[in-house]
Amino acid sequence: MISKDHIIKRFVSYVTVDTQSDPNSKSTPSTKKQWDLANKLADELKTIGMQDVSIDENAYIMATLPSNVDHKVPTIGFIAHFDTSPDFTATNVKPQIIEYYDGKDIVLNAEQDIVLSPDYFEDLHLYKGQTLITTDGTTLLGADDKAGICEIVSAMEYLILHPEIKHGTIRVGFTPDEEIGRGAHKFDVKKFGADWAYTMDGSQIGELEYENFNAAGVVVKVKGKIVHPGYAKGKMINSMYIAQEFINSLPRMETPEHTEGYEGFFHLCSIKGEVDETQLEYIIRDHDRGHFEARKEVMKKLTEELNAQYDREVITTEIKDQYYNMKEKVEPVMHIVDIAEEAMKQLHIKPLIKAIRGGTDGSQLSYMGLPCPNIFAGGHNFHGRYEYVPVESMIKATEVICKIAELTAKKA
Incomplete structure (x- = not known):
């Protein structure tokens, strides 16, 4: 069982590091402060026991969880980005933990009268009784995509601690500058070496996407x-x-x-x-x-x-x-979507298969030779002061990663 407190602690440690990207910068990463979290993540991957941990001159991070089975299994990958959007300030993020959400208005900032209300953000009704992490109303939260980072690291740690869960080789990749459209630009697909991958960068629990604009x-x-x-x-x-x-x-x-x-x-x-x-x-x-x-x-x-x-x-x-729409590249290998869908169903999560009204690193990566559907990370209201994420959704996303790894090994 994945610890709720452990997930919260890890997530908070990520979102309190400012990693906002800058579309006007020509460097990679586009802001020096992205290195603060990039270096922390590389160290953390080593600490939990990942192998072949690397961070290149552009802050792209890769790591390997070796196979623990004796038969041939496709190498799969999980990818997320550590930058946050330039649309709204990410300086001095102060996460608030709302235990046992009662379904009513959440006062984010009493002084400035900033309220997160289910009357306006109806998705809040889905999470009554759960633990929510919100902003204090003055910054974004950064669940896009630090929730995805948290879930991938937590899943790898869980698999390392539970070798009875059988899996093939798993590759992990963390990228800068996704929010300004450059997350895949310098991603070394050949070095990554996966047969396919999943970005953990969706929103509501159950989302599974392989079409985009x-x-x-x-x-x-x-x-x-x-x-x-x-x-x-x-x-x-x-x-x-x-x-x-x-x-x-x-x-x-x-x-x-x-x-x-x-x-x-x-x-x-x-x-x-x-x-x-x-x-x-x-x-x-x-x-x-x-x-x-x-x-x-x-x-x-x-x-x-x-x-x-x-x-x-x-x-x-x-x-x-x-x-371009990654559907063109994913449809010929639809089994990779089927595995993710089956993983959700086995975990009693209703798959919500829909098209993304936007883009994703997975789109560019798919055209670079790495088919890459997108899976929910759990957050809502990205890029603004009303952003929040249910902790239970992050736990479920972590379990989906583990289940995909297990199913891939079984089907090989």
């Missing part, structure tokens, strides 16, 4: 002409008005706030505008590859039409693909 980033630059406004008739071209035409020409209801499930979208992330030049930054998302390509064509066609309308190049549009 196809993704592209778009930069639209609009050129105008600045002339003294008192003498501008027939001469001034206000780039912000042309940019507004571009914005209004895209499907208004195909935006994040109007879509769900498998529906894709165009998302305007930022506008920087003056008369002379305006820049728009978009992201394009769609689960269907054909629809994804069609969305890119819509933006290209709109650019051509506006340039023709103004009889000169007033708009340039740069589109860069970011990642």
